[in-house]
Amino acid sequence: MMQWDRRDQQRLLSAARTDAQAFAAFYRVFERPLLGFFMRATGRPELAADLTAETFACALESVQAYDPARGRADQWLFGIARNVLGSSYRRGRVESGARERLGLPPLVLDDHASETIARLTAGEEQALVALACLPEEQRQAIDARVVHERGYEDIAAELQCSQAVVRQRVSRGLRTLRARLAGER
Numbered sequence: 001m002m003q004w005d006r007r008d009q010q011r012l013l014s015a016a017r018t019d020a021q022a023f024a025a026f027y028r029v030f031e032r033p034l035l036g037f038f039m040r041a042t043g044r045p046e047l048a049a050d051l052t053a054e055t056f057a058c059a060l061e062s063v064q065a066y067d068p069a070r071g072r073a074d075q076w077l078f079g080i081a082r083n084v085l086g087s088s089y090r091r092g093r094v095e096s097g098a099r100e101r102l103g104l105p106p107l108v109l110d111d112h113a114s115e116t117i118a119r120l121t122a123g124e125e126q127a128l129v130a131l132a133c134l135p136e137e138q139r140q141a142i143d144a145r146v147v148h149e150r151g152y153e154d155i156a157a158e159l160q161c162s163q164a165v166v167r168q169r170v171s172r173g174l175r176t177l178r179a180r181l182a183g184e185r
Contacts, residue, residue: 007154009073016063023063027056030077037078041085051088055081074148131177138173145170 009029016023034055038048058080066076131139137159144155145166152163159166 010068013063013066013073013076014068017066023060026073030074031056033074034077034081037081038085051081051084055084058084072148133180134173134176138169138176141166141169142173142177146174 009026012022012026012029016026031052034052035048038051039045042048042051055077059077062080066073070076071079131142134142140159141155144150144158145152152166155166156163
């Protein structure tokens with residue numbers, strides 16, 4: 001998967017308003033993280049795939065409304081994902097309205113695809129628990145740098161500290177995570 005920082009994601013999503021290839025690239029950047037999000041939420045590969053498909057369909061329908069001044073592209077997409085998930089829980093089924101409006105065919109997964117989706121979250125549970133146990137400053141820095149792949153300059157501005165401090169927090173946090181995860185195996 002290509003590495004995209006926050007500004008690249010915003011430019012890509014802004015370009016997707018008029019360029020189908022840009023939206024396809026945006027899809028490729030976020031497909032796995034979104035599938036992982038839904039796998040953690042549901043524990044069911046088929047359901048995770050359906051929710052992912054509906055989320056991207058909703059995103060495609062509303063890409064014109066994306067405003068970079070109101071938040072990052074990943075925040076926008078995962079906000080849509082949370083709404084799709086919440087709606088599905090309330091209705092007791094996955095909505096397919098956006099996919100139907102866009103004329104997308106129903107999603108059919110074979111066993112291999114289901115197994116691949118299920119493997120996306122293998123081992124993530126331990127890492128998430130270990131991450132949650134870190135001090136808040138380290139957790140924020142790792143989330144921004146590693147999970148969201150943001151640049152040190154951007155993180156430092158957000159956290160109102162120097163880049164050196166952010167680098168130190170990421171380094172110390174990752175060292176602690178490695179030690180904790182190595183001890184659990």
